[in-house]
Amino acid sequence: MHSNSDNDPIEVSLGKRGGEPVFRGTRIPISYLSQYLNHGYTVEDFIREYDIDPELVRRVYREKFSDGDEQDQKVPA
16 A cells, blocks of 8 residues: 555645645644654644644554554653
């Protein structure tokens, strides 16, 4: 399966932010979530700040940032 399929929560397109990975259907870079978490904020803080589909953000977090132990918790990464 192609990594940029409609089922993938991350979209990469040269037409969106020059090919930087973004949350599918948005122009919000995945790197923003990483920066947010690195500054001690939670996934829930990010969702409130960016008014983005909560399930999309949580899915990206689980797939890209979580080690599996805290999948269902509100945690800074």
